[in-house]
Amino acid sequence: MKWPLLSCYWARASSVAKNQRLEQLFGEARLRSQTFSGANAFASTSSLPRLLQTPQAQRLERDIADFTLAPQGASSALQARADAEQPSLGLEEFFGLRHERIIVETVEESYRDCLRSCERQSFDRLQADWEEAKSQFLGNLQRLGQGSSVLALCNDGTTSSPAAVPPTQDSPIIEALLSEAISPQLVQKIAQLSSSSCPAYQAEITECWSIVAQELKITLGGITAGALTYLQNRFFDEVKSFVYNQADSRLGGVPDAWSLVRAYGRLKFQTSNFPSAAVHVWYAAYVAARAGLVSLLLELPGRAAPTSDRCPMLGAVCSLMARRLHAVSPQGVELAGCPEADSADLLRADVEQESSFFHDVLVSLLLGRSFAFSRLPEGTVEDWLWYRLHLVHLLGKDDQSPEFKQQLEALRGQAASLPASHFDGGASSGGTGEVPGVSAAMTSMQTLNSVKALLLTGQFGRAVQQLQDRALRPVALHMALVLQRAGTLEAVAGLETPLNVSAFLCDYASSFRCAEQLRYFRALDVKERVQALQRLLLSGGAVDELLGYIDPNGRHRPGLLERTLQEDGMGDQAEFVELCSRVGRQARDQGQYREAIRLLHLGRCYSEVLQVLCRCLRLPIWREEAIASGTAAQGEAMSLAQDIQRFFDIYERNLDRYALSSQVWTVARKLYATRMFHSLCDRGQPEAALDVFDREQLLGDVDAPAEAELASPSHPRLGCRV
Known part of the structure; x- marks a missing residue:
């Protein structure tokens, strides 16, 4: 790009010098014409005989005669060829085309600006709608059951995240269902409480309850x-x-x-x-x-x-x-x-x-x-x-x-x-400036017409599921309990997959504290309540608050579950023991060893507790690389090790009271000592590890046969040396 610029510069400089030279020559010619201003004054310099002209005047005359504004030489031929290739335009046509091009470019730029503005406004509106919907979902998150896998209950009864607070309407609704028979007055009372739990949908929920009351x-x-x-x-x-x-x-x-x-x-x-x-x-x-x-x-x-x-x-x-x-x-x-x-x-x-x-x-x-x-x-x-x-x-x-x-x-x-x-097609007016599809989606979010249509056709399971999808789980639970108590769900069981109210209630209440979950379980029948308790214990509910505290001597103080069973008339201590033993065996078969140890102990299955302890001591998680593979695995291994040590100490103090088999106890003790030996070695305590090794005689059963073999006649040399 440098050479064309330089050539243009030198061409412009030579043109300026040439013009200055012409002006100088014209000035000299005027002076000479004034000198001969007599009879021939009217004659111009160019009309004088060439012999009377000075060399400068002759040169000037030649320059004037040869001067032209058109390019000459080879460059002139190239320029003529280029001009021939271009369309011949007049001044008006040129500026007309230029004006048209400017208008088209202006319109295109305006159109692009409009599209960018529309896109920006649409994005901002969608973003605002999303933020509003997200805030609503997050606001209702405390009332949504998140499933048993979300909350990891600890030994002290706390959870890894704060327990959710149940809606205030749930408790009076459950109490009303337990104390009164199904009647129009009861349904109306429950409908008022349930509708007040969600002000945004209160009118729509009231209509849904009106349908349920008739069905x-x-x-x-x-x-x-x-x-x-x-x-x-x-x-x-x-x-x-x-x-x-x-x-x-x-x-x-x-x-x-x-x-x-x-x-x-x-x-x-x-x-x-x-x-x-x-x-x-x-x-x-x-x-x-x-x-x-x-x-x-x-x-x-x-x-x-x-x-x-x-x-x-x-x-x-x-x-x-x-x-x-x-x-x-x-x-x-x-x-x-x-x-x-x-x-x-x-x-x-x-x-x-x-x-x-x-x-x-x-x-x-x-x-x-x-x-x-x-x-x-x-x-x-x-x-x-x-x-x-x-x-x-x-x-x-x-x-x-x-x-x-x-x-x-x-x-x-x-x-x-x-x-x-389809059920909200006429609700939107489609006003100016509305983003297509967004208005209809927002309108359908504000109505429950599709839920009403499902209720009117007896599709209660789908209606309950749609209520859950709309973040209306409390309302869905209230309707499910009323429909089950009235026997309406059994009437449609042959037409659709039966709605599992017990599983729904357990999942709904799983985010609450154990005491709150037991209050919800009261709304179930006795058989379903027992199943719900089993699911609660297997999902991490085997905590001191629920089962009661076990002291270092193995004695048990009744917990919330045992007291609730007695208050509800579901049984006394015998039913509690039976429940713990049944759930403990199920936990053992599923590999939930911490829950199995505690539940089997409360179920008075002490020999089975020793068997679970032996199984735990043989697990591969005690290898150092397995424990260090992750924080969760390491924490679980440490908690299991604490439970093993705790119950091993309890059983060592109460061998006679628990009537444990000496053979099983010997095996369990040997495995426990071996685990302690490896643990001390891993912690860099070789002296303590050797003390355990000698005290428990971990190789005692192996040394005796070896010594007898060395002293036998088949090994005379070794026998002499010994």
């Missing part, structure tokens, strides 16, 4: 009928709320069902006269059926007169629909004065000329056909579930028939296959 039945038919009752009551509540919140509802006095339906129709159709058309009448029939108003369906042909005269099949459809509602009504309302209607009337209604969507949905339901709810104005997922649940009862004779179970399983599968966003 606490012991049969599939009762569960689906309860779901229909909830859907119908909820729809009627929405009708009343919509009407009462309008200033021009014109109810007057104490409104009955027909007054509410008429006011609802006036507001929906924006008319002052309702019903005034056939579509109004069929809409009133649909609203009455959807709200479960059996009496109004029977009275509708007369209440809607004279407009109802335009609907000749209204009476038959209303009568059949009233019977359908009565068949699934838990109250068993009497159908007084219900007119008779047969299938022929229903078929005639199906082919009626003047019909509407509301007429079609009622007739399709009574005929047992499917219906596309996308055709229905303001159709919702709840309307679809109401329709499908009625079809389940209509097509199945009873809840034990194959048709009933087939229809119910199809509905359950379809509801479970839909994504959670």
Whole structure:
């Protein structure tokens, strides 16, 4: 890059020198012309004869004649060829293209700036949403059961991390379940306590509890009928709320069902006269059926007169629909004065000329056909579930028939296959500036519509799991306990994998202290409670706080577990001993030797304790390289060594009291002494190691046969030397 710059510099310098020389020559020519200013003054210097001109003037004339602005020589030819290759542009075209290029570059740069700004804002918003969700998860972490493997319980009853604090609502809910029978009042009380545990979802949790309260039945038919009752009551509540919140509802006095339906129709159709058309009448029939108003369906042909005269099949459809509602009504309302209607009337209604969507949905339901709810104005997922649940009862004779179970399983599968966003599709308005997908995700996080759909289709296990996924484990546990206590989970056991409430409760309570876990176990049945206690002891709960303290003489002071068993009436000391022995053998088989030693001792299986001690002394972890392989392994080995020494000292003092076999004790003592010898050697204490070696006679059994062999006649020379 240096040489072109230098050439440009020298070219510019020569051009400047040439111009200065020309100016000088022009000045000299003027002076000469002024000297000859007489008769020939008008003649220019260039017009003088060349003989009269000075050499400088002649040179100047030649320079002026040869002077040109165009490049000459070889460089001129190259430049001409380059110019020929370039398009010929005028001044306007050149600046036009330049202007267009500048505009395009400006637009491109602006577009890139917009994209960068949008990306930055999207990232900032996603980051803020993530931080908010993360803070919510971390805030609820104390209330989430983290599993038994997370908390490593120590001998003193403490944990490697601080124990979580149980929610304040759990204790009164468990006490209420233990002291009262399942009733609507009890469920309402538990629902209020459970909903208050999560203010962010309080309204949604209350709705979920309303569904559960209607479905606490012991049969599939009762569960689906309860779901229909909830859907119908909820729809009627929405009708009343919509009407009462309008200033021009014109109810007057104490409104009955027909007054509410008429006011609802006036507001929906924006008319002052309702019903005034056939579509109004069929809409009133649909609203009455959807709200479960059996009496109004029977009275509708007369209440809607004279407009109802335009609907000749209204009476038959209303009568059949009233019977359908009565068949699934838990109250068993009497159908007084219900007119008779047969299938022929229903078929005639199906082919009626003047019909509407509301007429079609009622007739399709009574005929047992499917219906596309996308055709229905303001159709919702709840309307679809109401329709499908009625079809389940209509097509199945009873809840034990194959048709009933087939229809119910199809509905359950379809509801479970839909994504959670499907139930929240209309909740987001999609405002300007919203990042696609983020708004829908945040909306679905604020609702529990998918959980409600699972509850309405009797999928309690999936509903409980979704509540756990939403960081609502306390609510999920409360519902699971109520459903189990009411026997509802047994009713759906044939349709889905049974929900293991005992395992769920144990996992939930595993992050709490032992005393708190025992309080949770009280909510289980006796058999499940014993299994929960076994899991607790095997998961690291064999601590002094739970099992009691064992003094240096081997005596035991009752702990929390033994006192709890006596207070709950589950047994006395004999049951505690049996539990410890059973769990101790299981811990031994699983390689949990520390727990096995303690539990077998409390289970009064002293010989088995010695066997476990011998097994522990033969473990390869006592090698120096194995212990030094990691901090966790080293700590576990040290704790096991302390337990071995502790119980070995206890048993050495109480050989007669524990009735131990002398042969087993000799083997155990020899192994223990060998372990002590190697331990002292590893710690650099050879003198103490030799003392143990001599005192315990570690090679005593080997030296005697060797000496006898050396003294035998077959080794005469060695015998003489000895």
